[in-house]
Amino acid sequence: MQVFWARGYDSASTRDLLEAMQLSRSSLYQAFGSKEQLFLEALRRYRENLIGRLHRQLEASPSALTFVEGLFRDTAQDAGSERAAIGCLIFNSASELGQRGDLPSREAGESVRAITELFRQAVVRAQSEGDIDPHRDARSLATYLTVGMAGLRTLLKSGADADEATHVVELILDTLR
C-alpha cells in the first residue's frame, strides 16, 4: 500500500510491490490476480482505515468543530515532513487517475466522496452543537472542507512551510463560523 501511496498507481512497479510485500511474483498474482486488483484492495483498505480512524476521533472529540479544527491544524503543522510530501493516497489517486473511467479511477472518486460524507456528519453534529448555523447547507460545507483538505495537501506537496499552511487553515476554518 505504501508503494502506491508514495509513487502513485501507474508508477508503482510490480517489483517495488513484491519487495514491499515480501512476496513472490506468483503469490501476488495468485492472491490478487492483477496490479489493478491489488491497487483496488489497497485503496479500499486505506480508505476504511482512514475513515474509521477519523470517525472514532470525531466521536471522541468534545465537539465536532474542534475535531475539524484539529484535523486541519495538525495537517498544516506537518508541513515539511515525509508524510506531507507523500500526501494522502485518496487525493493522490483522484489527482492522478482523474476521470479516466476505469475501476481505479471510479474507486478514487468514491473515496473522495467518502471523505466528504465524513465531513458532512461532522458539520451536522457541529450544527446541533451550536457551533455552525443550522440553516447553512451541510453538504456544501462538507464539500468545501474536502476541497480545503485536497488543496492543503497540494500546497504542502509544493513545499509550503508550516507557517504559511497554518495561516491558510485558519482562513479555511473561518468559513465554518
Next chain:
Amino acid sequence: MQVFWARGYDSASTRDLLEAMQLSRSSLYQAFGSKEQLFLEALRRYRENLIGRLHRQLEASPSALTFVEGLFRDTAQDAGSERAAIGCLIFNSASELGQRGDLPSREAGESVRAITELFRQAVVRAQSEGDIDPHRDARSLATYLTVGMAGLRTLLKSGADADEATHVVELILDTLR
C-alpha cells in the same frame, strides 16, 4: 505539452510525445536532450502562458475581485468537461512530483508559487479598490486562493458536478469579503 498535461510526467511515454509533436526520435533528443528537459520546457511554457493570460485578464477586469470571482466560477462551471478531467498541468505536476527533490519537482513547486503571486497581486488590487479589507494579509489570502483552486481541481477530477462545485466556489469567495 498536452501529453504531459493529460498523462503526467512519469506516465507520458516518449512515443506519445513524438506522435503529438509530429517529430522523429532523434529530432526530439537533438532539440531537448532528455524527457526531463522536455518536461521542464513544457511546464515553463504552460506556466508563462497561463500566468500571462491571467495577468491580462486581471488588468482588463473592471475590478480585481470580479476577476477572481469569474476565474473560480468559470472553473466550477467547467465540471464534467474534458478540460476539467485533465485539470491544470501545474497542480497535476505538484501532486504527482511532490517533494521528490529533482528539477521537475522543484519547477512544479515554483509554478504553484507563481500562481500564488498572481493571486497576491489581485488581492492587493482588490484591497486598493475597497473590495477587500486592506488590513488583512494579502499573502495569506493569496495562498488561500491557491489552495481553493487546487482543491477545486481535485474535486472536479473526482467527478463532482457543476452545482456542487459552484456552491463550494461561493463559500471560497465568501472568505474574501
Next chain:
DNA sequence: CCATATATGGACTATTCGTTCCATATATGA
C-alpha cells in the same frame, strides 16, 4: 554548383514493464 552543416528517419541498444507458466516446496486431511 558544390561543400559543409544541420535535421531527420528508423533501426538498435539494454532495461523494465505486467503477466504467465511450470516445477517444486509446503501444508492439509485421511
Next chain:
DNA sequence: TCATATATGGAACGAATAGTCCATATATGG
C-alpha cells in the same frame, strides 16, 4: 504415511520503456 491441494520461487514472455547511433536527406553559404 501417503495422496492431494495449495503456495511459492524463478525462469520466461512479448511489449514498452528512455535513450543512442548512423546513414541519409535537407538546407545553407560561398
